[in-house]
Amino acid sequence: MFVRLTEEPALNFEAYFGEMALLVAGDQRVLAEQIRHTIKVAQYPNVRVRMVPLNAGRQGILNSGLVLMRFPDDPDDGFVFIEAVGGMLPRRSGRDVKRAERAFARVERCALSPEDTITALERKLEELT
Incomplete structure (x- = not known):
């Protein structure tokens, strides 16, 4: 799917997630890596990521x-x-x-x-x- 976000014709992608997703107990290293990846992808001009508090x-x-x-x-x-x-x-x-x-x-x-x-x-x- 990444190719569809980075190569023409690139898809527009909008994602919403609940703040609860950041509070779920689990491996903190995995959560940190997921957050880093989300921040990186959210910088693409065709991607919008929004959190519901x-x-x-x-x-x-x-x-x-x-x-x-x-x-x-x-x-x-x-x-x-x-x-x-x-x-x-x-x-x-x-x-x-x-x-x-x-x-x-x-x-x-x-x-x-x-x-x-x-x-x-x-x-x-x-x-x-």
Whole structure:
């Protein structure tokens, strides 16, 4: 997938994650490496990474993992993949895509800016190292 982010035609990629992901107990070296990698990739001009802080409350929570894909040759259509037991379920109906768009819009309103997200990640990295 990295090639799709770095070589033309490069994909536009926008990702949201909850601050809780930085608080999960586990191998601190692995978390630090993941943070370093996220900071590096977030510098690409076609990538936006945004953190939803804990104080966002219910508005910043998704009920499940979502992947929303749009294609330049068909901007009115798209795919949404919804996380479920056993994997990601693909949905192409306009209704499902619209529902995912509304969920992302809600999370986007709650998320930190890309710059503030990088600052938060750098702060967490300092704590870990």
